[in-house]
Structure formats: structure tokens, C-alpha cells
Amino acid sequence: MTRLRLILFILLSAAGVAASFAATAAAPDALPAVLVSRQLAESARLHVGDTVTFALDAEGKGGRQFRVAGTYEPTPDPMKFTARRIEARMHLPDLVDVTAAQPDADSADAVDGINVRLAHPDDARAFGAAVMARAPGIFARPTARTGDGSDPFAVLDRFHFAIAVVTVVGSTAFLLALMVMRAEERRETVGIVRLIGISQRSILLEVLVEGLLIAAGGAIFGVLFALATQGAVNRFFQWRYDTALVFVRVTTRIALESVALAVPLGIVAGLVGSWTLLRRDVVAMVRR
């Protein structure tokens, strides 16, 4: 496994697992290297070069010493963003050594999940399946999304899509009501221009251009506002949950989809609002 340069994300924070960390002043270079998460380094005040002892026992019995070779930011995991990422990464043989000295058989369940990332990502799924087949109770999964719909986040995506549809439908109804009211405010103006002979076609064209500009301006403003606020939203939640997880990301595709949806909707709403006026009697429109 080490030849494959497999790096395991060992979830030491899982229930039943205890790890003790003891920093010492000097550490022999011969000790195996370990990477500790940023959160663990901050929590235990660890620095590169420190010697730490990892054990499955809270008292540190049967533990093995490691040299802190560096820290890392744990791969953001939306399923665990509320958990403190007290984690370390070690080579698989070292993990085997640590768990081999396990005095308590029950605590072998301590490692219950393995996120798998391979040099050849295509092998990760088969590898995960093989691990799970041989070690029931351990959930091994590729870090890359599968894209076949079985991904739990595909369900979230569909949920978000449903929310988006409801929001768009609700917003459209609101927008239509707003535009009809706005058109009503311009009743006399439209009445005057129709009275002096401006054609319905010209009025609709004017409304079309106006609607296009307002809708495009509104959509661009919305995208810019989202871009400006996504940083603040991400920073707040990253601070709140001490994670590098990106909570909001306005992609080019999302921006284009928003504009593509907002502009026609704005134009249609404007035209519907104006059409309600153009169908009316001219004299009634200018009458007080």
C-alpha cells in the first residue's frame, strides 16, 4: 500500500478511539512521520519536529511515537462539517502497528471510515469496495464524487433544485403582480401617448427594451451581489465550524443560468403588465 503512496485519512475522533499526544523537546529522525490536522496542531500546540505518541488507549498504553512532519487542512467534508477535525494521517503500516497492540478488542471498531484517494482515481471505488468486503463495519469511499446518482449529494442537489423551482415560481408570481401594479401607476402616461397616436406596437417595443434593460441590470446586480457576499458567507461559516469547507460558490454556470432565467422573466412580466393597459379604453385611462 505504501508503494501506492496511499494516504489514509484516519478518523481518530470517532467514538471509542482515544489518542494521546505528548510533545517532547527532541525527536529522533528515525521515528515514523505523521501529519496532523491544523485543528489538532492548534488544540495540542504541536509543531513540526515534535514527537507525539499515538495510542488507542486514553492513558497512552501501548502507544507508538511519531515525529510531526507537518500539518494539513483536512479535506472539507460536508457530511462532517460540524465535527472537530482532530485527525492525523499516517502510512498504513504504521496504522497497523498502532492497532496491532490493541488490548481492547472492541476498540478495533475505532476506525469506522476511510476516505480513499489514489494516484489513479479510477481504482478508488474498487479499492473501497474491496476494503469494505474484507472489513465489515468500515466504510471506505472514494473522495471523488461518483456522478452516477448514488452519491448522497445528488439527493441534496435535487433538493436544492426543488427549492430553486419553488423560489422561481413564487418570485415570478410576485414579479407579475409587481409589474401589473407598476403598469397601473403609468396608466395615465400610457393613456396620453395612446391618445396622441403612439401605436401599441411602439409602446410594447418601449416596454420590451425597458424590461430587457431592467431585467438584465437586475440579474447582473444579483450575480455581483452573490459574488460579493459569498466570501463573507463562506468566511463566517468557516469560522463558525472551523473548516475549510466552501459553503457558497457562484460558478459561471450558475451566473449564466440566473441571467438566462431572469431576463426573459423580467421581459414577460413587463409585457404582461403593459398588455393589461393596452387592452383598455384610451379615454378611460386618462379620465380622473
Add this chain to the structure above:
Amino acid sequence: MTNAAPLIEGRDLTRQFPMTAGAVTALNHASIRIEAAEYVAITGPSGCGKSTLLHLLGCVDQPTSGSLTFEGRDVARLNETERSRIRLTRIGFVFQRFFLLPMLTAWENVELPQAEAGVPRSERRNRTRELLEYVGLADRIDHRPSQLSGGEMQRVAIARALANRPALLLADEPTGELDEVTGDQIADLFDRVHADGTAIVVVTHNATVAARAGRRLAMKSGRIVEAGKQ
């Protein structure tokens, strides 16, 4: 009456407005004939159908029954686009409440109908300047209606009405919101417009304005009951 084709002619015009309590007859079998370059005043008490008749003559509204021809064309056969075109190019409107577009300047209000009619930009500029000078507002071209007095707004409205050189100017109580002196100035302006060859039909309660017309029609209960000539 002459044997030449009239500018506009309405025969047996009736206009009813459906109401929940029953139809209201605003115009009852009224007939009218306006010759080119004629100046006609229509008087009568409120609610007698003067404005309704004016709306029919201006192709703004359509009669419930009767026929109306404008420059020989049967208005009933025209669609909304064609009627709009007639209002834009052949008829000018002046109203008691001026009906200027508040967001446009005096210049823009006068230029708008010309732009809609497809008048080239340079020609539009000349015509707009000429009209605003004609009504004595050459120094107020950039003012919006809210920055003008009532008399000035009415003069801008007259300039706008004349923008596309209409054959007929329809005025509904043009001095109704003006004081006597300003009203006289507007009436003087109408005299000039008429002298320049434009037919005018003015609906008014103002006896002084009516007295300037070449022909006066009195209305009562939706009918034309009296006709007088100076």
C-alpha cells in the same frame, strides 16, 4: 354646407356606455360635418355629450351606431393601428389638463409625435424649434411640465398637437384650468392656428372662446340642438 368632401363627417352618431344599472346614452343620433380649415365651437352643459362627440371625431372612441368618415375614409373600417396613425398625423389634441408627459421636457414633448411619425431628426429639430417659437416658448424648451405655468403647459400642448401638421385640431375645454388673461392668450393662439389653415373644433364653456369660432354648435342631452354662424 358645401358639396366638397368634408374633412370629417359624422352621421346619426350614437354612443352608449354599458353600466350595471343600464346603458347610458351619451350621444344620441348626432350628426356633424366639419370642413377643412373650419373653426367650430361646441358648447353645452356638463354631461351633454360634448367630450364624447370630440372623442368620436378624434378616432379615440367608436360610436355604438352611426357612421363617421375622416378625409373620406370610413373610421369604423379602420383597425386600432390605422386609427392611431390618423391621430398621430392628421389630428391634434389639446385637453383641459394639458396631458403633457411629465418626464419629458417641452422640447421632447413636442418632438415625440414627430419621432413616432418617422420624421427625420434634422427636420424634427427644425419643426420643434419653429413650433416652440410659434407658441412663444423658445426660452423654455428644456423645462419640464412641472416647471411651467398652466398657460405655458397649454402652449406646449398646442405645439405638440401641431407637430405633425394635422388637418384638424380638437380642443376639449382648453381654457378650463386657466385664468381669463391666459385663456385669452390661448384663444389668440387658436386664432393664429386657424388662420394658418388648420380646422379647429373646440369644446368649451367659455363664451369668449366660443365667440371666436366661425360656427357654434350647442348640445343638450346628447343631441346637437342649435347651430349658429358668425
